[in-house]
Amino acid sequence: MDYEAVIGLEVHAELSTRTKMFCACTVTDPAKSEPNSAVCPVCLGLPGTLPVINRQAVELGLRVALALGCTPLPRSIFARKNYFYPDLPKGYQISQYETPLAVNGKFTIRTVAGEKVIRIRRVHLEEDTGKLTHITQPQAYSLVDLNRAGVPLLEIVSEPDLCNPAEARAYAVKLQQLLRAIEASSADMEKGQIRFEANISLRPRGSQLLGTRTEIKNLNSFRSMERAITYEMQRQQEVLLSGGLVEQQTVGWNEDTGVTFPQRGKEEAHDYRYFPDPDLPPLVVDSAWLDRIRREMPDLPEERIRQFQQKYSVPLELAEQILADPWLEQFFLGCTSDILLAEETARWLIGPLAGELNARGIGWEANPLAPTNMADLLARLQTGSINQPMAKQLLKWMLDTGKNPEEIIAREGMVQVSDVDSLKTTIQAVLHAHPAEVSAYRKGKVSLAQWFFGQVMADTRGQADPKIVKMLLDELLTALMGGQLSD
Ligand SMILES: [Zn+2]
Numbered sequence: 001m002d003y004e005a006v007i008g009l010e011v012h013a014e015l016s017t018r019t020k021m022f023c024a025c026t027v028t029d030p031a032k033s034e035p036n037s038a039v040c041p042v043c044l045g046l047p048g049t050l051p052v053i054n055r056q057a058v059e060l061g062l063r064v065a066l067a068l069g070c071t072p073l074p075r076s077i078f079a080r081k082n083y084f085y086p087d088l089p090k091g092y093q094i095s096q097y098e099t100p101l102a103v104n105g106k107f108t109i110r111t112v113a114g115e116k117v118i119r120i121r122r123v124h125l126e127e128d129t130g131k132l133t134h135i136t137q138p139q140a141y142s143l144v145d146l147n148r149a150g151v152p153l154l155e156i157v158s159e160p161d162l163c164n165p166a167e168a169r170a171y172a173v174k175l176q177q178l179l180r181a182i183e184a185s186s187a188d189m190e191k192g193q194i195r196f197e198a199n200i201s202l203r204p205r206g207s208q209l210l211g212t213r214t215e216i217k218n219l220n221s222f223r224s225m226e227r228a229i230t231y232e233m234q235r236q237q238e239v240l241l242s243g244g245l246v247e248q249q250t251v252g253w254n255e256d257t258g259v260t261f262p263q264r265g266k267e268e269a270h271d272y273r274y275f276p277d278p279d280l281p282p283l284v285v286d287s288a289w290l291d292r293i294r295r296e297m298p299d300l301p302e303e304r305i306r307q308f309q310q311k312y313s314v315p316l317e318l319a320e321q322i323l324a325d326p327w328l329e330q331f332f333l334g335c336t337s338d339i340l341l342a343e344e345t346a347r348w349l350i351g352p353l354a355g356e357l358n359a360r361g362i363g364w365e366a367n368p369l370a371p372t373n374m375a376d377l378l379a380r381l382q383t384g385s386i387n388q389p390m391a392k393q394l395l396k397w398m399l400d401t402g403k404n405p406e407e408i409i410a411r412e413g414m415v416q417v418s419d420v421d422s423l424k425t426t427i428q429a430v431l432h433a434h435p436a437e438v439s440a441y442r443k444g445k446v447s448l449a450q451w452f453f454g455q456v457m458a459d460t461r462g463q464a465d466p467k468i469v470k471m472l473l474d475e476l477l478t479a480l481m482g483g484q485l486s487d
Contacts, residue, residue: 003202003240005233006210007168008121008160010197011175012153013185014128015060020150021127022051022094022280027151030131030191035145043150045090050279053078057125057152058283060184061101062293064154065123067182067300070105072290076124078280082273086144087130095155097274100124101283107158107178109170118171119159125283128153154185160199160210165229169222172196173324174301180326181301189221190363196225201246202236211236212246216253216260228253232260312342321350327364334371335378345378352392356399373398376405387416389462418465423456424472426464430455431476442480449477 019026023042041049065072077099080092105120130149134142156175162168176194179185187194201213216232219225231253236246251260299307301323309319322332328349336345353374357367377398381391386409397408408414417423430452431438441448456469 001241002205003237004205005163005229006160006201006203006213007162007164007229008199009158009162009168009171010199011156011158011172012195012197013064013156013179013187014193015057015152015154016183016185017054017056017060017152019054019056021054021057021125021152022150025150028147030145030147033147035143036147038147039149043089044146051094051277053280053283054152058101058285059293060152061123061125061154062285062290063182063297064156064179064184065102065105066290066294066297067178068102068105068107068120068123068156070102070120070123072102072285073099074285075099076101076283076285078125078277078283079274080277081126083271085129086142087132087146087149089130089146089149093127093129094277094280095126096124101285107171107175109167109174111167111170116161116167118161121157121159123154123156126153126155127151160201165226165233168198168229169226172222172225177301177324181304182298192220195220198225198229198232200229200232200236202233202240211240212248214246214248214260215250217250217263219253224253224255227258228260231258235260312336312339312346314343314346318343318346318350322346325364327367331364331367331369331371331374335375338379341378341382344382345375348374348378352395356395360399368402369398370404373404380405380409384418384465385416386414387462387464387466389457389466390414390416393462415463416465417460417463418468420468420472423460423464423468424476426459427452427456427469427472427476430459431480438480441477449473452477 014027017027020043023040025038025040025043028038042051062072076096078094079097081095081097082092084091100122102123103121105123107118107120108115109118110116128148128151130144130146132142132144134140158171162171176187179187179194185193196219198216198219199213200216201211203209203211214232214236216228219228232251239246247262247265249262250264252263253260305316305319305323308314308323309316312319314322321328323329332346332349335349336342353367353369357364362368377386377391377394380386381388386394394405394408394414397403397412398405401408403411434452434455437448437451441452453466453469453473456473457464457466
């Protein structure tokens with residue numbers, strides 16, 4: 001039996017507000033703030049306190065809803081979702097249930113098969129929980145930090161229109177770009193500002209019926225999401241092929257072992273005893289408010305990519321890659337002094353520089369290079385005072401030492417050798433030093449030409465002008481075939 005997957009994604013994004021969803025506490029960077037320093041009676045859930053809806057959170061939520069082509073509901077309701085957990089001081093989470101902020105949108109993604117429209121079921125506002133840290137050694141206990149409790153969250157729920165892990169990834173990546181472009185969320189995965197949950201079921205290929213689904217909770221990166229979906233599809237297929245039934249359940253994902261594990265059994269909405277929060281009025285959104293939000297909406301990613309492409313005349317793919325990360329975009333703008341060099345610059349950033357940063361485990365947000373130094377390197381490459389291998393070496397040294405190109409070039413004596421006579425001497429020396437290879441070349445192993453080229457470049461520490469070396473080497477090897485090599 002051949003099965004196909006039916007996948008829906010729920011994306012939780014922390015909205016970029018100054019304060020929390022229902023109180024005046026500042027939203028803090030978890031890495032920089034003392035635990036439990038940004039809390040108050042409201043977000044601690046003390047008796048007698050009253051929540052107040054954060055207007056900025058509603059506006060950012062509506063901005064996302066409109067960008068996704070959703071219809072905002074004129075009147076949405078905040079409800080209490082009741083459950084107990086140590087990171088939830090009130091014993092319930094305030095969320096929108098029956099009447100969310102907005103419904104029925106669509107989002108177009110690019111897949112290997114072309115463009116595909118993913119329907120958006122709903123977009124709703126809720127509050128985040130606190131954070132638990134589990135200590136196991138030497139004694140087992142848990143720490144609770146409530147700085148995050150009450151931070152505004154937007155949940156974006158897709159219809160199950162995704163068919164495989166790659167599509168789920170494409171959807172999540174594009175959604176992250178959208179959230180950033182319209183400044184609704186920083187959507188930084190490292191900081192947990194964007195999290196994913198995936199619903200997955202299998203059905204016989206071509207069937208219209210839906211199989212029993214499982215839900216994978218708390219996926220914190222694109223990679224985890226892709227791996228977890230792949231694993232869960234495989235697992236369900238094995239269950240079905242062996243004649244078993246998939247059990248409806250919530251599963252967790254273990255990043256280290258690469259497997260999902262059951263967390264909770266079948267879970268229904270009524271388990272949470274949702275009811276409208278008596279402390280909060282209905283959220284009323286009128287058309288004047290929506291008009292203003294539409295007017296103030298920053299450009300959507302497609303529009304920004306189009307403008308970027310036009311301004312710098314670079315291919316679509318390059319424009320998409322540069323604009324995919326705001327730090328990379330900023331860096332690009334900082335080192336693009338010459339618009340004619342824009343494409344070359346873009347290729348260097350997403351090629352050699354991205355490779356070096358990646359090898360050092362550094363993200364674009366922590367890229368230590370000064371844009372002026374990168375521009376300097378590219379200008380030297382352009383004028384031919386250094387060649388490609390030298391430029392790559394120079395880039396490494398710049399990252400290692402923090403020094404600028406001029407200092408490193410002076411220290412290392414990096415000068416591209418373009419002098420014909422001196423290069424000829426080097427090439428002749430290489431040929432003399434390798435009689436066996438020369439003999440093999442003469443007998444017809446012409447592929448050795450590339451090997452000789454490599455030897456010459458190595459002998460000159462990569463500083464020879466490769467175009468001149470190639471030309472001289474061709475000349476000398478042609479002479480060699482004619483038996484005219486001078487001894
Ligand atoms: Zn508070």
